[in-house]
Amino acid sequence: MGLFVLYFGTTKQYPDVKHHTIILGEKYDQLLKEMFDLKTLEWTDLSVYLHRPTATDPSMAPDGCDSWYVLVPVPNLQGGQDWKDLGPKYRDAVVTYLERTALPGLSECITEDFYVTPEHFRDNLNSMHGAGFSIQPTFDQSAWFRFHNKSEEIDGLYLVGAGTHPGAGMPGVLCSAKVLERVLPERI
Secondary structure: OOOEEEEEEOOOOOOOOOOOOOOOOOOOOHHHHHHHHOOOOOOOOOEEEEOOHHHHOOOOOOOOEEEEEEEEEOOOOOHHHHHHHHHHHHHHHHHHHHHHOOOHHHHHHHHHHHHHHHHHHHHHOOOHHHEEOOOOOOOOHHHHHHHHOOOOOOOOOOOOOOOOOOOHHHHHHHHHHHHHHHHHHHHH
């Protein structure tokens, strides 16, 4: 899948919102089928990961303010979406969704924002089709079934990152590095 990631600051705080919040839309399972199989973009019933670092580290924003990002799963670039045209419109749709579900009054208090689309992942991170999380998160590509940290085909090749064991996301990538740290001393 691809990702639309909106980074933003607010001139007010939302103390009831935790550091990590997952908001699932009513038709979450249908969203996955639309995204992976049909490669279509959902506009109103989103499922998102909302990150509020100021919940645990107030120094991440000026006094009385919050800093945020929201990850919205979207089709990868095989869906053919024109993100140069859609980007600003989708940004507004995400803000509307957040305002309706978790952040009332958001549109009046955003002070700064920018977003990245699957094109960013393709063009700047060299991710095939603008994928946001490496390989597809299906059962047979999860956890132990991901690429192992020591190549089984090429001697001396070691792997670390979102596409390797144990998995995607910052915790998974850091754990992947810790696994590799244990494997490499055996080679040296």
